[in-house]
Amino acid sequence: MGNVERCDKTLPTNEMIYHVRRSAELRARWNDDLEGIAREFGLSTAEYEALRDKDVRRLNEMGVHQYYIPQILRLFFGAGANSNASAALECYKRAFPEETTRALAAQAAFAERSSRVERPASGLDASATR
């Protein structure tokens, strides 16, 4: 099985992120009082430090559910201007340089192929996007 099997379902960080995503009060405290939130949810020092350092690789290895990792980065950096040029990408480049470099090369190749088969936007229904 794949990377998701690394998930430690009993890790306090995984319980914490569930509640933070659903609580405006906890989200508002995130950048100013991460240590306090971590204490309230019983995180280990290692968990807190990996969060504080935005260390994607360590978070993944200690069993934070992989889906929560970009969500954690959003808590730090916000959701605005989300793209592959985002702060999240920089964190992933540091954590998984080989995988991320390969992905970006593929993206460039797909984009090049796409530009060669560009088609007119006929028959579109712009009302699909409100």
Added chain:
Amino acid sequence: MARIVAAMAMTHGPGLTGWFDRAPREYQNLTLQATAEMRRRLHAARPDVLVVFSNDHLLNWPINNMPDFTVGIGQEHVGPADWFDEWLAMKDKYRIPGHPALARYIVNESARRGLAFSYLRQMQFDDGFSVPMHYLNPEGAIALVPVGMNCTVPPIPTPGRVYQVGTVLRDMLRAYGGHERIAVLGTGGLSHEPGGPRYFWVDEEFDLWFLDLLKKGDHQALLRECTLEKMEAAGSGGTAELNAWILTMAFTRGPADVLAYMPAIEWRTGTGMVAWNEMAD
């Protein structure tokens, strides 16, 4: 008795609304064309209610208690959840009427048939439901019964298991005492690995292979070949959202029409849309 009148599936990646214009123009055009075709088919089928199957991205349940299936039984469904509005570029909440009678029937009748479905009166909505509703039910004109699935917390149900659940649901919905015309929709996939080491990767080869299996229309062959292990290899913790498509396939027979496919790394997921022409007997 109720009737199943349409069955479709599509990707629900947040980039499809949140950062739509970051992908190549061709992908944007294909998405608009394919979803317009899905809306056209939905309109022609005249459904009273949409039963939608999607991964719950650890939003509605904590990781220590994640059910495989959860039905939203509320009178009205409001989304997206606050945490997702900026992410999905949906500042205004949408409101879609529910169908509590049908939703509660699913919960209780599934129990009689040996399936454990959880339920929520107030379900929260992430991209899994919000993105498809944006494209297919933008005015909220069709009532919604959302069914959340676990596609990401181990143990992830196998394709064979979800197909079997789909056959039970199919029989249950057709036995429902009302005269509703029901459309079913599976959302998620295609290949992607949200938050994993290959977060920015899609597996085009897998995606085209999977879509080809749908086009061939041999459900048993697809179930033999498309194992959970293969989905995990194509993108862990995300590609298995195709379980929602496979569950939906159980309502149909024969091949699906592939309306679009894009290896949209910009949207961080292989992106596709399909529709079936024939419902199962």
